[in-house]
Amino acid sequence: MAMNKRFLMKAMLGLSLALGLPLAAHAEDTLAKVKSAGVLKVGTETAFAPFDFINESGEHAGLNVDMFDEIGKELGVKIEWVTLPWDGVLPALEAGKFDMVAGPATITKARLERYRFTIPIAEATVALLKQAGDDSLSKPEDIAGKLVGSGKATAQLAQLQEFGKSLKGGVETREYVSFNEAYADLAAGRIVAVANSLPNIAYVAQQQSDTFAVVKPAFGQPSYFGFIGTKKPEDQSLLDAVDAAILKMKQDGRLGKMQEKWFGTTFDTPDTVPEPKV
Amino acid sequence: MSLRLFELMLWAAGYTVVISAISIVIGLGIGLLVCAAKLSPNRLLSLPATLFISFFRGVPLLVQLLLIYNLLPAVGISVPSVVAAVVGLSLCTAAYQAENLRGGFNSVPKGLLEAADMVGLTPWQQLKRIRAPIAFRLTLPALVNEAILILKASSLISVVGVIELTRMAQNLAASTYKPLLFYSVAGALYLVICWTVAGGGALAERMARVGRA
Amino acid sequence: MSLDFGLMLEKLPEILAGLWVTIWVWVVATALGAALGFLVAAARRYGPPPVDWLLRLLVEILRGTPFLVQLFLLYFGGPFVGLRLEPIPAGLIGLTVYAGAYFSEIFRAGFDAVPRGHVEAAQCVGLSRSQILRRILLPEMTMLVLPQCVNMAILLIKETAILSIITVPEMTMVIGAIGSQQYAFADAMFLLALFYWVLVEICGLLGRIAEARLSKFRFAA
Amino acid sequence: MSDTAPLAPRASTAETPEADAAVLVRGVTKRFGDTEVLAGIDLKVPTGATTCLIGPSGSGKSTLLRCIAFLEEATTGTIEIHGDPLGFAEAPDGGRTRLSPQSIRAVRSRIGMVFQQFNLWPHMTALGNVCEALVTVRRMRRSEAEEHGMAQLSRVGLANRAKHYPSELSGGQQQRVAIARALALDPEVMLFDEPTASLDPELTGEVLNVMRDLAGSGMTLLVVTHEIGFAATVGQRIAFLDHGRLLLDGTPREVFGEPRHPRLAQFLETYLDRGAAALV
Numbered sequence: 001m002a003m004n005k006r007f008l009m010k011a012m013l014g015l016s017l018a019l020g021l022p023l024a025a026h027a028e029d030t031l032a033k034v035k036s037a038g039v040l041k042v043g044t045e046t047a048f049a050p051f052d053f054i055n056e057s058g059e060h061a062g063l064n065v066d067m068f069d070e071i072g073k074e075l076g077v078k079i080e081w082v083t084l085p086w087d088g089v090l091p092a093l094e095a096g097k098f099d100m101v102a103g104p105a106t107i108t109k110a111r112l113e114r115y116r117f118t119i120p121i122a123e124a125t126v127a128l129l130k131q132a133g134d135d136s137l138s139k140p141e142d143i144a145g146k147l148v149g150s151g152k153a154t155a156q157l158a159q160l161q162e163f164g165k166s167l168k169g170g171v172e173t174r175e176y177v178s179f180n181e182a183y184a185d186l187a188a189g190r191i192v193a194v195a196n197s198l199p200n201i202a203y204v205a206q207q208q209s210d211t212f213a214v215v216k217p218a219f220g221q222p223s224y225f226g227f228i229g230t231k232k233p234e235d236q237s238l239l240d241a242v243d244a245a246i247l248k249m250k251q252d253g254r255l256g257k258m259q260e261k262w263f264g265t266t267f268d269t270p271d272t273v274p275e276p277k278v
Numbered sequence: 279m280s281l282r283l284f285e286l287m288l289w290a291a292g293y294t295v296v297i298s299a300i301s302i303v304i305g306l307g308i309g310l311l312v313c314a315a316k317l318s319p320n321r322l323l324s325l326p327a328t329l330f331i332s333f334f335r336g337v338p339l340l341v342q343l344l345l346i347y348n349l350l351p352a353v354g355i356s357v358p359s360v361v362a363a364v365v366g367l368s369l370c371t372a373a374y375q376a377e378n379l380r381g382g383f384n385s386v387p388k389g390l391l392e393a394a395d396m397v398g399l400t401p402w403q404q405l406k407r408i409r410a411p412i413a414f415r416l417t418l419p420a421l422v423n424e425a426i427l428i429l430k431a432s433s434l435i436s437v438v439g440v441i442e443l444t445r446m447a448q449n450l451a452a453s454t455y456k457p458l459l460f461y462s463v464a465g466a467l468y469l470v471i472c473w474t475v476a477g478g479g480a481l482a483e484r485m486a487r488v489g490r491a
Numbered sequence: 492m493s494l495d496f497g498l499m500l501e502k503l504p505e506i507l508a509g510l511w512v513t514i515w516v517w518v519v520a521t522a523l524g525a526a527l528g529f530l531v532a533a534a535r536r537y538g539p540p541p542v543d544w545l546l547r548l549l550v551e552i553l554r555g556t557p558f559l560v561q562l563f564l565l566y567f568g569g570p571f572v573g574l575r576l577e578p579i580p581a582g583l584i585g586l587t588v589y590a591g592a593y594f595s596e597i598f599r600a601g602f603d604a605v606p607r608g609h610v611e612a613a614q615c616v617g618l619s620r621s622q623i624l625r626r627i628l629l630p631e632m633t634m635l636v637l638p639q640c641v642n643m644a645i646l647l648i649k650e651t652a653i654l655s656i657i658t659v660p661e662m663t664m665v666i667g668a669i670g671s672q673q674y675a676f677a678d679a680m681f682l683l684a685l686f687y688w689v690l691v692e693i694c695g696l697l698g699r700i701a702e703a704r705l706s707k708f709r710f711a712a
Numbered sequence: 713m714s715d716t717a718p719l720a721p722r723a724s725t726a727e728t729p730e731a732d733a734a735v736l737v738r739g740v741t742k743r744f745g746d747t748e749v750l751a752g753i754d755l756k757v758p759t760g761a762t763t764c765l766i767g768p769s770g771s772g773k774s775t776l777l778r779c780i781a782f783l784e785e786a787t788t789g790t791i792e793i794h795g796d797p798l799g800f801a802e803a804p805d806g807g808r809t810r811l812s813p814q815s816i817r818a819v820r821s822r823i824g825m826v827f828q829q830f831n832l833w834p835h836m837t838a839l840g841n842v843c844e845a846l847v848t849v850r851r852m853r854r855s856e857a858e859e860h861g862m863a864q865l866s867r868v869g870l871a872n873r874a875k876h877y878p879s880e881l882s883g884g885q886q887q888r889v890a891i892a893r894a895l896a897l898d899p900e901v902m903l904f905d906e907p908t909a910s911l912d913p914e915l916t917g918e919v920l921n922v923m924r925d926l927a928g929s930g931m932t933l934l935v936v937t938h939e940i941g942f943a944a945t946v947g948q949r950i951a952f953l954d955h956g957r958l959l960l961d962g963t964p965r966e967v968f969g970e971p972r973h974p975r976l977a978q979f980l981e982t983y984l985d986r987g988a989a990a991l992v
Contacts, residue, residue, distance in 0.1 A: 043439075047449075054450065054453045057283070058286040058446075082359060083441065085437055087668075088344065088439075090676075091348045092439070096351050097439075152667070153671030174658050175668060176658055180448075181656075184452070185658075188567075188569075189570070190577065335645070336645075336688040336692060337691075340652050345681075348677070426555070430558070434653075451567065458571045461563045465552075468560065469556060473551070473555055609831050612825070614783065614820070616894070617817045617820060617845055618848060619817065620813075622849075630835045631833065
């Protein structure tokens with residue numbers, strides 16, 4: 001294995017030298033770079049309604065789109081979206097494919113060690129979505145011993161697995177490339193529930209009230225959604241500017257209006273990144 | 279399905295075709311180089327070519343694409359989504375095309391070259407006038423086949439952020455809750471594309487055969 | 492990028508479980524696909540013309556669309572027409588049918604490649620149609636098409652990676668998930684590339700050994 | 713064509729009573745699309761003798777042989793093997809009725825066929841090729857079949873090659889195995905379709921020798937051949953085909969002797985070693 005690793009490194013080194021490219025990218029300040037280019041590249045996944053999704057006319061829509069439109073105005077730049085499957089978004093962020101990630105992602109201890117979050121934009125507490133009229137599932141504990149779906153590489157999945165351990169008989173999980181596939185499988189009856197954050201499943205249940213219903217209360221620890229950036233020093237100025245923009249939107253009521261538009265309610269979120277409970 | 283959504287599907291199908299076509303052409307170029315290296319008596323050339331072919335035929339395209347998209351930046355080569363997709367598809371098809379070409383070159387009957395030798399053609403003239411045209415005719419069916427395989431393999435490039443036909447169908451299936459409709463339409467569009475390419479290939483083969491006895 | 496396969500070693504049991512799913516799904520789908528392909532090729536050769544046309548259409552549809560789309564249609568479209576398959580059965584059926592289409596074309600060419608005289612010789616000594624199929628055509632064809640079958644098997648190993656999208660817990664799914672949990676994306680990708688590469692090379696090697704074994708059955712000049 | 717058409721077969725076939733005919737061909741025509749390959753052939757192949765079928769390329773001699781083996785279906789006419797119809801039987805109204813596949817297999821298994829291209833099955837050894845039909849068609853026990861098969865291989869002088877695959881044998885050896893394969897079923901008639909045409913000249917001798925032995929043993933042979941020397945020396949009857957018609961049918965002396973039919977003379981001049989006919 002070690003030899004193989006060395007070989008690959010050498011091969012890549014050779015390739016890079018051959019192409020005359022610098023090995024270590026020059027650490028130019030990201031905010032300055034974004035402003036001079038006039039473009040902020042944002043990575044996300046478009047299967048996370050109502051934050052990012054493709055609407056019925058095939059357009060990318062959601063809270064994130066509205067928010068980044070405003071953030072773009074604040075920074076004086078255009079937004080360029082890069083959409084990937086969720087399990088590819090964070091690796092691509094680390095690979096420098098875009099300046100930050102919309103997502104949003106649940107603010108967790110593990111992620112905070114590796115990434116920087118913006119201030120919270122919504123609640124992320126995890127709950128269950130079930131088939132409408134499924135009486136066997138009236139409280140979260142009823143999923144014991146059953147098959148529940150969630151998104152691959154998500155904090156929601158991690159919380160579901162954690163919750164499962166506390167249940168007698170545990171819970172069997174199935175990991176989907178995106179939550180859309182999980183919802184489809186719930187509708188098809190292959191799984192009994194989908195674990196996702198309350199704002200997401202509330203939206204889905206409201207959009208398709210014939211098919212889905214939310215199991216109350218939420219089983220997860222209270223948590224928040226934020227946008228994600230790296231901890232690289234050169235990226236901090238950009239994330240500071242985005243934080244400032246979000247705070248401004250929050251204070252002048254734009255954020256509240258957007259939350260009202262997409263969730264039918266507003267969230268009381270803190271002005272700084274809180275200490276995560278998950 | 280509204281007209282607007284059908285337009286979106288057509289647009290995505292166009293994207294699939296363009297990216298595949300570019301990849302096939304680039305892949306053919308790389309494939310020729312790799313084939314030449316592989317046929318070279320110099321082991322410093324043939325060994326890397328063998329490794330290249332083995333790697334790109336041995337690793338799923340999905341994994342290749344992610345390696346190109348996410349790991350090349352670690353050595354300072356950052357490529358946007360579309361470029362990563364084209365590079366991945368090109369390298370993958372190059373490995374297969376190199377093998378096809380090698381098969382083609384090897385099946386040119388030796389006697390034809392001996393005959394060319396006897397009438398005094400130089401090795402380069404032999405390659406240009408005898409070997410290459412015959413090898414091309416022999417590999418044409420394989421090339422058409424490869425084009426179809428790449429068209430279909432391009433359904434995977436959404437993992438590096440390119441929205442092509444399959445991804446568009448996936449998006450619209452999710453937003454309209456009509457997977458049956460959108461995947462069927464996507465399948466039908468792929469069929470139209472692939473059958474067109476196959477038909478064109480058959481035509482090209484017939485035309486290439488005109489020169490034959 | 493830092494590569495540390497220690498993290499991966501801790502998860503070895505899970506990785507091996509994923510590897511096992513990949514291998515058995517691949518072996519079963521390849522074997523069933525080859526059998527299906529043979530039946531389709533035989534039906535097209537011996538059945539009435541409408542059967543030939545219908546099967547040809549199906550084969551061309553399966554060969555003209557990406558496996559991913561077929562799989563989506565089967566798994567996510569299926570429930571809308573009352574076909575609700577679990578991930579592994581859906582993956583197995585999808586891959587088998589997909590493989591069957593390609594194998595049928597390989598066998599069809601194989602049927603044509605068996606010299607007519609070999610069949611006539613069998614007719615002359617009184618072998619029945621089914622005896623000719625079983626005793627002459629099938630074995631002769633098998634050795635003629637072995638290289639293409641090995642190629643197909645190799646393509647199928649790689650296609651199994653796509654089953655991760657319908658949540659089949661095979662190698663790509665398992666290693667990818669571990670990579671995400673541990674933020675060891677690079678390690679996961681390298682490991683995956685390595686595993687598939689080794690599997691493919693082993694399959695190719697077995698194919699070459701089998702071909703060498705069969706070489707004395709080759710047609711005399 | 714017009715200069716030869718009016719000529720009827722010179723030698724009478726009536727000297728062989730029908731009951732003695734191993735193969736009886738009656739009014740066989742064969743058309744491929746618009747091309748008439750056989751234009752009404754009547755032929756009696758006498759039992760216990762060697763009949764050689766000669767003629768220019770494209771004269772229809774191989775097609776006639778393949779029609780007799782029912783590898784091609786004659787467009788009209790019937791074939792009988794020792795009085796039993798093969799493929800089609802004459803109907804009372806003068807037409808033909810198709811016989812069942814079982815009947816075809818049963819009658820055909822009384823014919824042995826040797827092909828120009830040998831057509832040995834490449835995945836079976838020499839012995840395997842010889843024994844195949846004994847086991848699968850005649851339902852013999854494997855050991856019994858192998859014993860019988862070995863005897864056939866000895867007959868063609870290849871007992872020591874029993875375990876070899878076709879690819880490991882020379883062309884002449886392959887053709888001898890093919891003869892053994894046909895002999896294994898104890899056929900009443902052996903058909904040879906240009907058995908030496910795809911062999912190197914130095915390998916034709918061994919095959920012709922085997923055929924000579926078979927002819928000497930009193931077996932009925934019908935041989936399509938270009939080996940005029942063999943036809944003249946071994947053949948007891950010669951049939952000369954030209955443009956799908958049977959122009960001559962008689963003993964070698966009758967056919968090759970003077971005065972020669974002009975078409976035969978032309979054939980011998982054009983296609984063959986000019987000295988060959990002098991062997992008569």
